[in-house]
Amino acid sequence: MAAFALAVLLPFAGLVLAALNPSGTVVSGLAWPEHPTLATFGAAWSGAGFAGLLRNSAVVVLGVVPLSLLCAVLAGYAFATMEFRGRGALFGFLLLGLTLPYEAAVVPLYYDLRAFGLTDSPLAMVLALVGLFMPFGAFWMRRQFLALPAELLEAAALDGADSWTVLWRVLVPCTRPAITTLGLLYFLWGWNQFLLALVLIQDPAERTAPAGLGFFVGAHSINVPMLAAATLIVIAPVVLVYLCFQRHFISGMLAGAVKG
Amino acid sequence: MSRAPAARRRPVAYLYLAPALAVYTAFVALPWLHTVWISLYTWDGVTIGTWNGLGNYRRVLTDSAMLAALEHALGFVLFFSLLPIAFGLLLAAVVGGRGGRRYPLTRAVLFLPQIVPLVAVGVMWRWMYGPDGTVNQALRAIGLGSLTRAWLGDFTWAYAAVGVVGTWVMTGLALVLFQSGIQRIDTSLYEAVRLDGAGPFREFAAVTLPGLRAEIRVALTVTVIAALAGFDIVYVTTAGGPGTSTTVPGVLIYRLAFTDGQVGAACALAVVLSTLICLLVLAIGRLLREDT
Numbered sequence: 369m370a371a372f373a374l375a376v377l378l379p380f381a382g383l384v385l386a387a388l389n390p391s392g393t394v395v396s397g398l399a400w401p402e403h404p405t406l407a408t409f410g411a412a413w414s415g416a417g418f419a420g421l422l423r424n425s426a427v428v429v430l431g432v433v434p435l436s437l438l439c440a441v442l443a444g445y446a447f448a449t450m451e452f453r454g455r456g457a458l459f460g461f462l463l464l465g466l467t468l469p470y471e472a473a474v475v476p477l478y479y480d481l482r483a484f485g486l487t488d489s490p491l492a493m494v495l496a497l498v499g500l501f502m503p504f505g506a507f508w509m510r511r512q513f514l515a516l517p518a519e520l521l522e523a524a525a526l527d528g529a530d531s532w533t534v535l536w537r538v539l540v541p542c543t544r545p546a547i548t549t550l551g552l553l554y555f556l557w558g559w560n561q562f563l564l565a566l567v568l569i570q571d572p573a574e575r576t577a578p579a580g581l582g583f584f585v586g587a588h589s590i591n592v593p594m595l596a597a598a599t600l601i602v603i604a605p606v607v608l609v610y611l612c613f614q615r616h617f618i619s620g621m622l623a624g625a626v627k628g
Numbered sequence: 629m630s631r632a633p634a635a636r637r638r639p640v641a642y643l644y645l646a647p648a649l650a651v652y653t654a655f656v657a658l659p660w661l662h663t664v665w666i667s668l669y670t671w672d673g674v675t676i677g678t679w680n681g682l683g684n685y686r687r688v689l690t691d692s693a694m695l696a697a698l699e700h701a702l703g704f705v706l707f708f709s710l711l712p713i714a715f716g717l718l719l720a721a722v723v724g725g726r727g728g729r730r731y732p733l734t735r736a737v738l739f740l741p742q743i744v745p746l747v748a749v750g751v752m753w754r755w756m757y758g759p760d761g762t763v764n765q766a767l768r769a770i771g772l773g774s775l776t777r778a779w780l781g782d783f784t785w786a787y788a789a790v791g792v793v794g795t796w797v798m799t800g801l802a803l804v805l806f807q808s809g810i811q812r813i814d815t816s817l818y819e820a821v822r823l824d825g826a827g828p829f830r831e832f833a834a835v836t837l838p839g840l841r842a843e844i845r846v847a848l849t850v851t852v853i854a855a856l857a858g859f860d861i862v863y864v865t866t867a868g869g870p871g872t873s874t875t876v877p878g879v880l881i882y883r884l885a886f887t888d889g890q891v892g893a894a895c896a897l898a899v900v901l902s903t904l905i906c907l908l909v910l911a912i913g914r915l916l917r918e919d920t
Contacts, residue, residue, distance in 0.1 A: 369719060372803060373737040375796070379752045380740070382762050386755065395755075397765025443648035450641035458645065465656050467909045469857035471878045472898035475885045476662035477655065479673065499655030502648045531640055560745035562860045563878070567886065578747045585751055585864060592755055599751045603744045610743045614736045621742060622805055 387596035395592045412597035421580035425559055428576055431494035432558040433551050436501045444509020445535050465503035470563055478567050488571040497558050512546040513539055549620035552613050559606055577602045667895035684896035696872050697880045701856045707791030708798050708855035713847050716802030720810050721832045738800035750864025753793045780866050786874050793861055802847045809843035845916035849909055856905050877901045
């Protein structure tokens, strides 16, 4: 296990070491930089316009996370606790989305959104991502609600609480850790989304960080320290959040993957 | 919460479902249906398309570039799914019934490739595989300097090189998944087979493997989807090159639709890919069903 962990760390170590070199240096393999400097980070920051890129990414994520959490909680609640016609069919319709590759929907999505003048805007990204994230979220929240003891609902119903009150006063507080996990996963997937950002956002000023990095690679393919620094800037936010909430991420991704 | 059998129908449920279903329908389901529709046309994305019936599908199934992309995607199953799962099982076999201590730090590190954007992974490996990269450095260090090359520009090696990146990304997932699965296997099962005089191989085949059935199914499903629907890694490392030696459907769909003006063909390929993934996922679920 330790050997595998080392194999995982090695490329990251190479990246950090390379980024410590002055911009433009020829870096050969894994080596301690001759003139260690942090200046390359500054050069990459301004060179790729990371202030704007990170801000765009933040806007997208800030829109996606609360919106998809709300939709997922509401849908999961209905699927878990209510009887209604077409429940099985609607749930199956949602689950289909779990296996659907992004590539299959992204082409018409671009042309349809362009027809509405919605491309090049964070709103397009946000709505598309919320849609993509719905199958997993509804499935996840449904399972969390189903795992709660039935007495909880019955007691609330005896008190005469309506469904809205039961959800927000009883179920949501009881599943807060699971909701946090879902929110973290949404943050991660929203931040990392590349293809959608590449397609839906052509305007460089509206680009997200991963898409910006994708273009940066093309422009600076031989300036290794610069590329390494840019890469580290893009992954820093997710890695930081990951380190703080590591348990949530791992348990969420393991448990969440259970149904494909 | 088990529902009471006499639960009455609750029309209010549709209100709770409305937001999720609306966004999902508008941004996933309808675009997908639109993909199917466009796939029946010859369309450059600008002018009005012309009806082409199943012509685009005929092309997907006969055109060498299309077939190459689909073949590459299926081949990636080896690198993205089979190798990581083999590593995971190997480790599970070694740790076996000893329960395995928890290594929080190792776990966190192993999971790191699942966390960082795949674009970043691609950039990282692009450099590792470069003429001055870590891979060549390591080869020189062990006296195999004659094998060094620009891995991603090599017609013979680029495909395997990209595949290894997939293995690197997915192995941690399989390891952590199986590691947590093995802790749930009843240790008395191991004691029972040991009392029967079973060696480590029988122990693995009789207890560990069946005990990890659910985890194997999960790992297989997730990694197969990643292998077939991959875009980011290939796009950043090789963009499908050199030649068409590493094209995958994701990259080809993107290129056909957004640079080559062959939107109809791109959509047909997307439909074929979706169908393929759906069938494989169903097959995996059938094959490794829990109740058998």
